[in-house]
Amino acid sequence: SLQEAFAAGLLKPGMNVLVDKPKKLVNNVEGLKQCLADFRKDLPWVERLDLTNLPAANIISQAEEKASAPAAGELDADDDFQREMFFYRQAQATILEAMPLLNRHSIATKRPEDYFAEMAKSDQHMQKIRKKLISKQMIMERSEKAKKLREQRKFGKKVQIEVIQKRQQEKKAMMSAVKKYQKGMTDKLEFLEGDQKMNKESSQGSKKAVNKKGPSAKRKYKDQKFGFGGKKSGKKWNTKESYNDVSGFRAKIAHGKGGKKGKGGKQNKRPGKSVRKKMKNRS
Amino acid sequence: LCLCFIVVEKGSPSSKNQKCKGKERGPPGKWTNKERVLIFSSRGINFRTRHLMQDLRTMMPHAKADTKMDRKDKLFVINEVCEIKNCNKCLYFEAKKKQDLYMWISNSPHGPSAKFLVQNIHTLAELKLTGNCLKGSRPLLSFDPKFDKEPHYALLKELFIQTFSTPRYHPKSQPFVDHVFTFTIADNRIWFRNYQIIEEDGSLVEIGPRFVLNLMKIFQGSFGGPTLYENPDFRSPNMHRREMRLAAAAKVREKQMVKEMQKGKKTSAKEDLESDVTADVFLTPAEEKPADIQTEAPEPKVVKKKQKAFKRQRMQMARR
Numbered sequence: 001s002l003q004e005a006f007a008a009g010l011l012k013p014g015m016n017v018l019v020d021k022p023k024k025l026v027n028n029v030e031g032l033k034q035c036l037a038d039f040r041k042d043l044p045w046v047e048r049l050d051l052t053n054l055p056a057a058n059i060i061s062q063a064e065e066k067a068s069a070p071a072a073g074e075l076d077a078d079d080d081f082q083r084e085m086f087f088y089r090q091a092q093a094t095i096l097e098a099m100p101l102l103n104r105h106s107i108a109t110k111r112p113e114d115y116f117a118e119m120a121k122s123d124q125h126m127q128k129i130r131k132k133l134i135s136k137q138m139i140m141e142r143s144e145k146a147k148k149l150r151e152q153r154k155f156g157k158k159v160q161i162e163v164i165q166k167r168q169q170e171k172k173a174m175m176s177a178v179k180k181y182q183k184g185m186t187d188k189l190e191f192l193e194g195d196q197k198m199n200k201e202s203s204q205g206s207k208k209a210v211n212k213k214g215p216s217a218k219r220k221y222k223d224q225k226f227g228f229g230g231k232k233s234g235k236k237w238n239t240k241e242s243y244n245d246v247s248g249f250r251a252k253i254a255h256g257k258g259g260k261k262g263k264g265g266k267q268n269k270r271p272g273k274s275v276r277k278k279m280k281n282r283s
Numbered sequence: 284l285c286l287c288f289i290v291v292e293k294g295s296p297s298s299k300n301q302k303c304k305g306k307e308r309g310p311p312g313k314w315t316n317k318e319r320v321l322i323f324s325s326r327g328i329n330f331r332t333r334h335l336m337q338d339l340r341t342m343m344p345h346a347k348a349d350t351k352m353d354r355k356d357k358l359f360v361i362n363e364v365c366e367i368k369n370c371n372k373c374l375y376f377e378a379k380k381k382q383d384l385y386m387w388i389s390n391s392p393h394g395p396s397a398k399f400l401v402q403n404i405h406t407l408a409e410l411k412l413t414g415n416c417l418k419g420s421r422p423l424l425s426f427d428p429k430f431d432k433e434p435h436y437a438l439l440k441e442l443f444i445q446t447f448s449t450p451r452y453h454p455k456s457q458p459f460v461d462h463v464f465t466f467t468i469a470d471n472r473i474w475f476r477n478y479q480i481i482e483e484d485g486s487l488v489e490i491g492p493r494f495v496l497n498l499m500k501i502f503q504g505s506f507g508g509p510t511l512y513e514n515p516d517f518r519s520p521n522m523h524r525r526e527m528r529l530a531a532a533a534k535v536r537e538k539q540m541v542k543e544m545q546k547g548k549k550t551s552a553k554e555d556l557e558s559d560v561t562a563d564v565f566l567t568p569a570e571e572k573p574a575d576i577q578t579e580a581p582e583p584k585v586v587k588k589k590q591k592a593f594k595r596q597r598m599q600m601a602r603r
Contacts, residue, residue: 027512029434031503033434049423050423050424077470078470090467091425091476094465109480129410129413185598
């Protein structure tokens with residue numbers, strides 16, 4: 001087409017660049033509206049069940065007082081969570097609006113308990129989903145436990161290190177004090193006594209506090225029942241003392257006197273064979 | 284059209300309480316809104332598309348299936364297929380290059396039609412979509428207010444409403460409303476989601492399927508006719524892939540060019556400077572001082588040495 005134009009003498013001197021005509025995109029607004037008018041079916045709402053609404057208020061973002069960017073609705077399609085929450089809230093708003101309308105038209109939304117019908121997803125599939133969810137939960141729990149254990153171990157290690165260091169420092173201080181004394185720099189022996197005094201008092205004090213209660217009642221009972229643990233051998237020998245100890249002697253029982261609990265046992269005595277037969281024949 | 288029902292007395296409330304598995308007839312009423320949707324595809328679709336089609340057929344009891352169509356046939360053949368099947372709406376899935384999926388939605392005899400590019404398909408079978416609903420229950424449709432603002436979106440809204448809403452008293456439908464379809468406009472695309480209604484106060488779980496529709500064109504006729512609207516933001520997937528490849532190629536070429544320039548710099552002979560441009564930098568204007576020459580040596584300094592006692596003695600002294 002350039003050559004033809006050249007032949008016709010239309011081209012000016014200089015560079016003539018072929019420029020594409022900018023693509024004209026069709027937006028036939030009138031046509032669209034006309035088409036819509038032709039095609040639209042004016043069905044009652046009950047047939048269509050459609051609603052147009054903005055998403056419901058975002059409770060979570062209000063609680064956190066975040067400045068939510070989609071205030072008027074420039075939804076960022078790349079922020080997955082925000083986008084899905086937007087859709088969720090839109091559906092929620094629809095439901096909240098639609099419930100009263102459905103009730104008015106007496107369309108049920110709740111399925112009665114004994115209404116069994118085919119579901120879109122089979123029961124088998126739902127079982128699979130449930131299993132997957134459970135396994136996910138278990139994995140999370142396990143990882144939580146492992147984390148806690150690790151933390152605890154770290155903490156325990158820290159404490160251990162601190163105690164060791166403290167001991168080392170004390171030892172060092174003691175040794176240096178002793179050395180100083182040896183070299184004659186200080187002629188007071190307070191450091192030795194200072195430590196000992198403090199140690200004795202503290203240990204005795206704490207022991208006293210503990211010993212107030214003594215062995216617990218359970219311990220006492222068990223000691224009484226089973227004897228003292230440990231050195232059992234040697235506790236129950238036939239010594240002179242144990243042989244001469246006659247405190248456990250009951251004369252009545254030893255000589256067979258006294259009857260059986262003072263005639264209290266007669267209640268339980270069983271009648272003889274003949275008496276029992278008579279009783280049986282009678283009844 | 285053969286329909287199977289379980290015969291139920293008219294107006295008996297006990298029909299809802301009967302324990303029966305399978306399809307049950309809805310509450311007594313005449314099915315007047317005769318909408319039927321034909322859902323089928325071309326050849327060369329992959330498993331995801333096939334499952335999506337099956338899911339849509341499950342969700343819409345007023346849908347019918349058909350065999351795959353050869354892509355060599357012209358599109359207006361679809362109108363004839365629809366007439367044979369007595370359907371007045373059609374969802375046709377077309378797969379190209381085994382990669383791109385296009386969806387046609389049209390009102391069969393005369394009405395408008397639209398072509399979309401479908402992306403981000405997730406089917407019912409995904410384990411992360413945990414909701415469930417009655418097969419054939421009627422959906423609520425939820426639209427973004429943006430659908431009312433532009434004429435082409437308004438037309439699409441009407442098309443969606445007529446296609447996706449299950450007619451009342453349809454023999455295969457269940458009388459309950461327990462799920463919601465949402466259509467939202469974001470990033471110049473239409474996002475479709477399907478949620479199950481658990482509680483009436485609005486707690487929802489997603490059932491699926493879910494997909495994204497990217498509008499290409501709207502036609503006045505069914506699968507043909509004058510174009511009513513073209514989406515200016517639409518880039519065909521081929522162009523998109525081409526642009527990516529060009530960008531990558533451009534990057535590589537740039538790197539090579541930079542490398543060559545650096546090589547050239549190193550090897551080319553450098554010119555010798557005759558005068559030093561920076562020679563004047565260190566000249567500081569200052570007064571000239573007379574040179575002072577000392578003839579005699581200076582006196583030696585007297586250093587007093589401090590007498591320090593030994594550490595032990597120092598400590599003893601300190602204590603005292």
